[in-house]
Amino acid sequence: MATVDLNDVRKVYAGGFEAVKGVSIAIPDKALCVLVGPSGCGKSTLLRMIAGLETISSGTISIDGKVVNNIGPTDRDIAMVFQNYALYPHMSVYDNMAYGLRNRGTPKPEIDSRVRATAKTLELDQLLDRKPRQLSGGQRQRVAMGRAIVRNPKVFLFDEPLSNLDAKLRGQMRVEIKNLQRNLGVTSVYVTHDQLEAMTLADMLVVMNAGVIEQIGAPMDVYEKPASTFVAAFIGAPPMNLMALTHGADGTATVAGGAKIAGHVPEQAAILGLRPEDAIVPAPDATQKGALSLPVAVEAVEPVGMESFLHCAIAGERIVVRVPGRSMVQPGDRLEIAAGLDRLHFFDKDGRRV
Amino acid sequence: MARASDRKVASGFRKDPVLQQKSPKTPASGHDKLMIGQSSAGIWLAHAILILGVVIVAFPIYYTFVASTHSLQTILRPPLPLLPGPEFWTNYSQALTGGGTRIGGVGVVTLLVNTTVMALGIAIGKIVISILSAYAIVFFRFPFRMTFFWVIFITLMLPVEVRILPTYKVMVDLGLIDTYAGLIVPLIASATATLLFRQFFMTIPGELVEAARVDGAGPWRFFFDILLPLSRTNIAALFVILFIYGWTQYLWPLLVTNSNDMNTIVIALRKMISFADADTQWHLVMVTSILAIIPPIVVVVAMQRWFVKGLVESEK
Known part of the structure; x- marks a missing residue:
């Protein structure tokens, strides 16, 4: 039960490469904070710095109000779940879970009761004598979690723990991790590059890019009000459509193909963003058109099942539009797509939201 | 030695290495069973080569052993017998207990x-x-x-x-x-x-x-x-x-x-x-x-x- 505070944390490697460029995050008690970003954005480095596996070049990291910069990973009272599980291959499940407690000199009966209790919660109690190689991927994942839980640490750190599982198991484990974290009420930091995982797990979403934080917020807030074009393109699948916006002399704003936007557009706006699901394909006879109406040519149709994605083109720009269910549209068709003013996102020429 | 080489042949001809990995403790007889029905000519050839190898390596050692069970006179009379002689106990006890006077009295x-x-x-x-x-x-x-x-x-x-x-x-x-x-x-x-x-x-x-x-x-x-x-x-x-x-x-x-x-x-x-x-x-x-x-x-x-x-x- 602890807060985790990062204050202007930097990581500069020996070669001069700056992996993390001044990051400040305040993670409240019991929250699950997800660090998300493309590979190389510094999210794993940041996590490893919280764990104490990487040194901190400048800034401070505190756990529960105490600065831990110069404290080793052993004494930070954290537990980490690794991408490849990092189970000790020669030890049984029981010993894997008990190892950390033994090293801390926990009395034997207590170790035994804690390991068995944790194994029960994770449904590992039948597997305690097995070696890691005799377990399936999902079971290994559970053992890795068990090893973290049994220690009852202040903070859990997850380093892309689900990336080695198949899609179905990943969905299942995602729910389990979320429930477990909520039930145990342990502050957690979770690193992933998968925006779906980030959206579903996070209490607090931190989007990182090239060593800096692009946005911090609740997942749905980040989704609905992306702070930058990077976040807009990163969160959401398929990503938000981004189009160049030009302001005419008469004060009207136009996008590709000369379509005008009806309504107020901020002065600085240079980029227009539109989520695939916010673009509607109105009935041909509809009288009510949105603030924006674009005549597009359909290039490809991707039926996913419950929805279909139309890949469209207009004057050199590409737009993806989501339509529910099965689509009757064929590649080569011409369509009019529309969107309401409140569904449009505007960004300035640097990609910042306006 | 023969058993070890059998096992090697068996694993070479086995079609399911996974199964073999899972049962490291299967006795040699289990492997022999699995060889039934496989190309016999290949197995005979493999065995012949292996046996030849074993003979080449093992025969000098066997001959040394044979020589160690005969008296000095028998060894020095040219055709050395191919079978062990009667002097086993005499020779070994002599060597172990101090017949080694010839190497400085060290047993x-x-x-x-x-x-x-x-x-x-x-x-x-x-x-x-x-x-x-x-x-x-x-x-x-x-x-x-x-x-x-x-x-x-x-x-x-x-x-x-x-x-x-x-x-x-x-x-x-x-x-x-x-x-x-x-x-x-x-x-x-x-x-x-x-x-x-x-x-x-x-x-x-x-x-x-x-x-x-x-x-x-x-x-x-x-x-x-x-x-x-x-x-x-x-x-x-x-x-x-x-x-x-x-x-x-x-x-x-x-x-x-x-x-x-x-x-x-x-x-x-x-x-x-x-x-x-x-x-x-x-x-x-x-x-x-x-x-x-x-x-x-x-x-x-x-x-x-x-x-x-x-x-x-x-x-x-």
Whole structure:
């Protein structure tokens, strides 16, 4: 039960490469904070710095109000779940879970009761004598979690723990991790590059890019009000459509193909963003058109099942539009797509939201 | 020996290596069953070649054994019988209890003890030193790390024979002539073993090291709790190789031991033969040879089970 505070944390490697460029995050008690970003954005480095596996070049990291910069990973009272599980291959499940407690000199009966209790919660109690190689991927994942839980640490750190599982198991484990974290009420930091995982797990979403934080917020807030074009393109699948916006002399704003936007557009706006699901394909006879109406040519149709994605083109720009269910549209068709003013996102020429 | 080669053939012809991996303890008979119905010509040919190989390797040893059970007269009369003779007990008890007057009054037992101490000392010493230096080089960041690595690497070019004179001088100055330390220490540093452990340690994922750190294991704990158990098959393999290397050392023990008490069995054998002004006691030479072969065979046979285990278990 602890807060985790990062204050202007930097990581500069020996070669001069700056992996993390001044990051400040305040993670409240019991929250699950997800660090998300493309590979190389510094999210794993940041996590490893919280764990104490990487040194901190400048800034401070505190756990529960105490600065831990110069404290080793052993004494930070954290537990980490690794991408490849990092189970000790020669030890049984029981010993894997008990190892950390033994090293801390926990009395034997207590170790035994804690390991068995944790194994029960994770449904590992039948597997305690097995070696890691005799377990399936999902079971290994559970053992890795068990090893973290049994220690009852202040903070859990997850380093892309689900990336080695198949899609179905990943969905299942995602729910389990979320429930477990909520039930145990342990502050957690979770690193992933998968925006779906980030959206579903996070209490607090931190989007990182090239060593800096692009946005911090609740997942749905980040989704609905992306702070930058990077976040807009990163969160959401398929990503938000981004189009160049030009302001005419008469004060009207136009996008590709000369379509005008009806309504107020901020002065600085240079980029227009539109989520695939916010673009509607109105009935041909509809009288009510949105603030924006674009005549597009359909290039490809991707039926996913419950929805279909139309890949469209207009004057050199590409737009993806989501339509529910099965689509009757064929590649080569011409369509009019529309969107309401409140569904449009505007960004300035640097990609910042306006 | 025959059983081991059977197993090899069987696994070569097996179609499901996965199944074999899962049942390391299947007895040889299980493998034989699986061979039923497979191309018999191929199996006969493979067996013929294997048997030929075994005969070529084993016959001289068998012949030595045969010679060790005959009297000196029988051995010296040209056609040596192909079957063991009646002198087994006489010859062996003579060799073991002090018939070895010819090698300075030292019994074979003393020689075996000397050789065992030397071989064990070299094998264990080499393993301990090389595993520790490999541990330092792979898992620790310290100044001149790579320099140390290359210095160790370069010693590959300096086997005992090349540095024999200075090494001998050092041993004399240290007063280590005719001591076990003098026999063992100069042979104990090993670049080969260090490299072998280094290569193995490099395959250990960094995450495992980090997991151990988070779990509160310091460098020693990590070494003893995780690294050592994971290296045990490598250690077993190296032990066998190094034990035999130590057992068969000739040049260095010849130089560094003067007293007959400190001779190794290989040196003693040589001395038994080269005694110029008397007949060579060939029956005792043969007995000593057989006795000299037994300990390495025991080590190989005992460790073979570890080899198989190491091949079957793919941990990590």
